[in-house]
Amino acid sequence: MMLRTSLLGYPRIGEKREWKKALESHWAGDTSSEELHAEMKRIRLSHLQKQKDAGVEWIPVGDFTYYDHILDTATMFGFIPERFDYEGGQVPLDTYFAMARGNKEIHAAEMTKWYNTNYHYIVPEIENTTPSLTENYLLNAYKEAKEELDIEGKPVIIGPYSFLKLAKHYKHSDFPELLENLTKVYSQLFTELADEGVQWVQVDEPSLVTTIPEEDITLVSKTYETLNKEVPQLNLLLQTYFDAVSHYEKVSQLPVAGLGLDFVHDEGKNLHAIQSQGFPKDKVLGAGIIDGRNIWKAKMKDKLVLLKEIQKVVENDDQIWLQPSASLLHTPVTVKNEPDLDETLIQALSFADEKMIEISTLQKLAANEASADSIELQENEQIFADLKAKGWRQEEPDRTAFKEVSRTLPYEERRKEQLEKWQLPTLPTTTIGSFPQTRDVRRLRARFKKGELSNLEYQAAIKSHIETWIKHQEEIGLDVLVHGEFERNDMVEFFGERLDGFAFTKNAWVQSYGSRGVKPPIIYGDVRFKAPMTVEETLYAQSLTDKPVKGMLTGPVTILNWSFERDDLPKQQVAFQIAEAIKEEVSALEDAGIEMIQIDEPALREGLPLKREDWQTYLDWAVHAFRLSSSHVKNTTQIHTHMCYSEFQDIISAISALDADVISIETSRSQGDILETFEDNVYDKGIGLGVYDIHSPRVPSEDEMLHVIDRALSVLPADLFWVNPDCGLKTRNEEETIAALKEMVSAAQKARNKVTS
Ligand SMILES: CN1c2c(nc(N)[nH]c2=O)NC[C@@H]1CNc1ccc(C(=O)N[C@@H](CCC(=O)N[C@@H](CCC(=O)N[C@@H](CCC(=O)O)C(=O)O)C(=O)O)C(=O)O)cc1
Ligand SMILES: N[C@@H](CCS)C(=O)O
Ligand SMILES: [Zn+2]
Numbered sequence: 001m002m003l004r005t006s007l008l009g010y011p012r013i014g015e016k017r018e019w020k021k022a023l024e025s026h027w028a029g030d031t032s033s034e035e036l037h038a039e040m041k042r043i044r045l046s047h048l049q050k051q052k053d054a055g056v057e058w059i060p061v062g063d064f065t066y067y068d069h070i071l072d073t074a075t076m077f078g079f080i081p082e083r084f085d086y087e088g089g090q091v092p093l094d095t096y097f098a099m100a101r102g103n104k105e106i107h108a109a110e111m112t113k114w115y116n117t118n119y120h121y122i123v124p125e126i127e128n129t130t131p132s133l134t135e136n137y138l139l140n141a142y143k144e145a146k147e148e149l150d151i152e153g154k155p156v157i158i159g160p161y162s163f164l165k166l167a168k169h170y171k172h173s174d175f176p177e178l179l180e181n182l183t184k185v186y187s188q189l190f191t192e193l194a195d196e197g198v199q200w201v202q203v204d205e206p207s208l209v210t211t212i213p214e215e216d217i218t219l220v221s222k223t224y225e226t227l228n229k230e231v232p233q234l235n236l237l238l239q240t241y242f243d244a245v246s247h248y249e250k251v252s253q254l255p256v257a258g259l260g261l262d263f264v265h266d267e268g269k270n271l272h273a274i275q276s277q278g279f280p281k282d283k284v285l286g287a288g289i290i291d292g293r294n295i296w297k298a299k300m301k302d303k304l305v306l307l308k309e310i311q312k313v314v315e316n317d318d319q320i321w322l323q324p325s326a327s328l329l330h331t332p333v334t335v336k337n338e339p340d341l342d343e344t345l346i347q348a349l350s351f352a353d354e355k356m357i358e359i360s361t362l363q364k365l366a367a368n369e370a371s372a373d374s375i376e377l378q379e380n381e382q383i384f385a386d387l388k389a390k391g392w393r394q395e396e397p398d399r400t401a402f403k404e405v406s407r408t409l410p411y412e413e414r415r416k417e418q419l420e421k422w423q424l425p426t427l428p429t430t431t432i433g434s435f436p437q438t439r440d441v442r443r444l445r446a447r448f449k450k451g452e453l454s455n456l457e458y459q460a461a462i463k464s465h466i467e468t469w470i471k472h473q474e475e476i477g478l479d480v481l482v483h484g485e486f487e488r489n490d491m492v493e494f495f496g497e498r499l500d501g502f503a504f505t506k507n508a509w510v511q512s513y514g515s516r517g518v519k520p521p522i523i524y525g526d527v528r529f530k531a532p533m534t535v536e537e538t539l540y541a542q543s544l545t546d547k548p549v550k551g552m553l554t555g556p557v558t559i560l561n562w563s564f565e566r567d568d569l570p571k572q573q574v575a576f577q578i579a580e581a582i583k584e585e586v587s588a589l590e591d592a593g594i595e596m597i598q599i600d601e602p603a604l605r606e607g608l609p610l611k612r613e614d615w616q617t618y619l620d621w622a623v624h625a626f627r628l629s630s631s632h633v634k635n636t637t638q639i640h641t642h643m644c645y646s647e648f649q650d651i652i653s654a655i656s657a658l659d660a661d662v663i664s665i666e667t668s669r670s671q672g673d674i675l676e677t678f679e680d681n682v683y684d685k686g687i688g689l690g691v692y693d694i695h696s697p698r699v700p701s702e703d704e705m706l707h708v709i710d711r712a713l714s715v716l717p718a719d720l721f722w723v724n725p726d727c728g729l730k731t732r733n734e735e736e737t738i739a740a741l742k743e744m745v746s747a748a749q750k751a752r753n754k755v756t757s
Helices: 018-027 033-053 069-076 093-101 137-149 160-166 172-195 214-230 269-277 300-313 343-348 352-367 375-389 411-422 439-449 455-476 493-498 535-543 556-561 571-591 612-630 649-657 702-713 734-756
Strands: 111-113 120-122 154-158 200-204 235-239 258-262 284-290 320-324 500-503 510-513 516-518 522-528 551-554 596-600 638-643 662-665 686-689
Touching: 018 033, 033 137, 033 352, 069 093, 069 120, 069 154, 069 160, 137 154, 137 172, 154 160, 160 172, 160 214, 172 214, 214 235, 235 284, 258 269, 258 320, 269 300, 284 300, 284 352, 300 320, 300 352, 300 375, 320 352, 343 375, 352 375, 439 455, 455 535, 455 734, 493 551, 522 571, 535 571, 551 571, 556 571, 556 612, 571 596, 571 612, 596 612, 612 649, 702 734
Parallel strands: 154 200, 200 235, 235 258, 258 284, 284 320, 551 596, 596 638, 638 662, 662 686
Antiparallel strands: 111 120, 500 522, 510 516
């Protein structure tokens, strides 16, 4: 008997972002759909081959996508909103991409955060549609792996319960009926798979780790009973991840052949559940032991101890599948393309390809009953000893308990001083920070990195972009300007590159949404401020205009959540270190005369634990970190913050507790749902509700935006309201940006006339 190995999903993007390049050249019209399909197939097969070569036994298929796996499932089930004029049959590629990205005429489907990660999925829109199977892409993926590479794949799909939980635009009361209808289509899908000889299907149900009501468990039971009745010959592995499964007792009794649990991000709760309540003798346990979300090598000794505990409960090794705690979608592809990192650090890192090997190593170590003095274990221990010896991680005072910090005056009082100082019109207009990161701008940075430009030449070129955009902003008539963030590759990576304690990589990309990626910096040591990071560009911008220029920083919680974090310190302790560093940057800006400063915290909401019972602890330290970085300023200094892609309803009091003078938040993609949040006057500080969606190339009309402003003003006082886009404009082109902002400024002007007349 031997432990088995399995993966839950593999990154799509490719070692050198081949996937992104293939998609973007097709969208640019440079390649035909046939060429795109051929390149996608090449990439897909090469990923399967890598997994096979690494010795993974249960290789996932169907996790590969042309944009997003949830969009794939939605289109497969025919959930295609009417506005896309879909006429049945196989969904055309153009329709698929239009749903993802929008086009000149039709707005895209909403996009939102995937649980507590920095990945974004396309939200399925359920418009009374009765699902139907338009095409079985899992079957195609299974057949392809078998025929081309002789791989007995394990199709992967989001489960019916989580799919509906992730979807929108249906009545809550319709949930049971929709789930029942959807289950019928899953049955059809699974029957086709079983008929083809598929042995195992991984059915992801990550929503089962969130806080869910008891009655939902009854619905989940009914769903899986139906599936078991309809397709008894197929083995379903019900996969959970990102936290401990809720209602373990009932979930473990569902009629499925296997249950996958995350033993890394569960605070020991899953292990405790199987130990105290047992694990069904007839089921496979998908044991998520290797961290699928972080990039540190596993401490094999600890992993073997954990595995031993699991083996005490599940006695038959054949019934234990060693696997990462989650899909490897959230890790970069390989450490091998990072030659510039410190050797000691490289040794301690493990990305997707290295994690596959770790799974096999663990399998071998466990089979050999590895003794403490085995060479592999000793080598593994040495990696962490070397890391410690570097002195990057000093002993820190325990700062898990903290004392509140506050601004000198409460908001109502400092607001008077700020009104006096800033003299802004009613409904002031501004933007969120970034302006188009055009090919020219990116090329400029790439050339500078390669050494083709001197520092002076580079600085001069950045300044010329700043100058151009200060002129544009003045011509457009915006009230509060920004410098445009042209010197930044990414809002987190940029700061990571300039602070102590962070390492940054060359190729360690992770998919953020669609073809867009991020390169999260690695926090490996104590974070410290080194020198001012943003003062020069901001001051230069301010020197060109009489209008106020907002300084632009990324907040401590976002820097932490969008970096790969240390796993040897409590998260909050690292957040406070970053907060102290940002505090110094805030002071540097203030000392230089920049007294309107935005500290972005778009990741604050996404970092919220998946279980409600854990929220308050997180919010307490997250709010504290923000206040630590921003509370020390003068009364007249106006602190802004910004958040996007979030559902704020539940955390509005924490958002208020940040005590920022102005917040700008995303609203347009959620079609104004957020407005309900403000109906009860729960927010009493400056607020800008994004009036248009920056993710679409569509230029919104003045009328559309006026409508959004009017609706917002029906629940928010005009003297607190700001007019701005949803988020930064870095992904848009210049023409679209200028056109949209002009419309926005005239919409604000009209709204202003109405409220002041
Ligand atoms: C606000 N968002 C962010 C999130 N997370 C972050 N860490 N940062 C964010 O801003 N999460 C939520 C959202 C997600 N939104 C986005 C939006 C846009 C992107 C994006 O555009 N990503 C780019 C990469 C950006 C970057 O780092 N660029 C670098 C490197 C550029 C590059 O590829 N250079 C080429 C050469 C260029 C040329 O010659 O043309 C190369 O090196 O080969 C830079 O600009 O310097 C993307 O393209 O995916 C991400 C998340
Ligand atoms: N200041 C950043 C915020 C993105 S969330 C930008 O404008 O891109
Ligand atoms: Zn944003």
